[in-house]
Amino acid sequence: MATLRPGSTALNFIPAHVTRPTIVIVPGWRDSGPGHWQSLWAERMQGAVRVEQDDWITPTRAAWVASLEKLVLDNAGPVVIVAHSLGCIATTHLSEAAAARISGALLVAPADPERRAVLTDFAPVPYAKLPYRSIVVASSNDPYCPVRLAGAYARAWGSEFVRMQNAGHINIESGHGDWPLGLALLQSLTDEPTTLLDGRRNFEPLATL
Numbered sequence: 001m002a003t004l005r006p007g008s009t010a011l012n013f014i015p016a017h018v019t020r021p022t023i024v025i026v027p028g029w030r031d032s033g034p035g036h037w038q039s040l041w042a043e044r045m046q047g048a049v050r051v052e053q054d055d056w057i058t059p060t061r062a063a064w065v066a067s068l069e070k071l072v073l074d075n076a077g078p079v080v081i082v083a084h085s086l087g088c089i090a091t092t093h094l095s096e097a098a099a100a101r102i103s104g105a106l107l108v109a110p111a112d113p114e115r116r117a118v119l120t121d122f123a124p125v126p127y128a129k130l131p132y133r134s135i136v137v138a139s140s141n142d143p144y145c146p147v148r149l150a151g152a153y154a155r156a157w158g159s160e161f162v163r164m165q166n167a168g169h170i171n172i173e174s175g176h177g178d179w180p181l182g183l184a185l186l187q188s189l190t191d192e193p194t195t196l197l198d199g200r201r202n203f204e205p206l207a208t209l
């Protein structure tokens with residue numbers, strides 16, 4: 001079941017005449033903890049929601065994909081996916097109906113589900129071209145997925161490929177907090193300024209309308 005964390009609400013109080021994509025944050029295995037760029041974006045980016053999974057430790061493809069699909073299909077407007085690690089692979093397993101609602105995807109440090117037994121339910125990874133614009137970002141020394149494999153994903157998915165040098169798993173452990181490069185890449189997918197709001201709320205108060 002897809003739920004939203006406090007501070008990550010779909011009700012962003014955007015005026016009806018403004019068409020702005022919903023940013024759907026899709027964490028990977030074990031979730032993205034405090035300080036991770038995904039968590040910071042979910043808390044401080046206007047128009048962002050975060051998918052929740054019932055089990056972050058022993059993931060199953062059916063449950064993870066179902067949660068993500070519900071969040072995408074329940075959204076009234078365009079959706080831009082921001083996925084990390086196993087979240088990238090879950091995104092590629094979405095149904096045609098859900099994929100048709102996506103206008104773009106930033107797929108960061110995709111996982112290799114065959115490298116860890118707990119993730120093998122997500123294998124084989126789909127190698128079909130994605131029906132939306134996508135950017136794959138990978139690191140030359142990611143311990144969870146060789147950069148050559150990430151490049152192969154990008155070619156198969158029809159994605160633009162951004163290779164980072166010695167960036168680890170592009171997470172908090174490798175020193176990526178707000179991650180300005182990621183924000184710039186996301187902006188290229190949304191065609192509008194992408195910034196993080198001050199504080200920990202990702203919506204404007206109703207009184208500002």
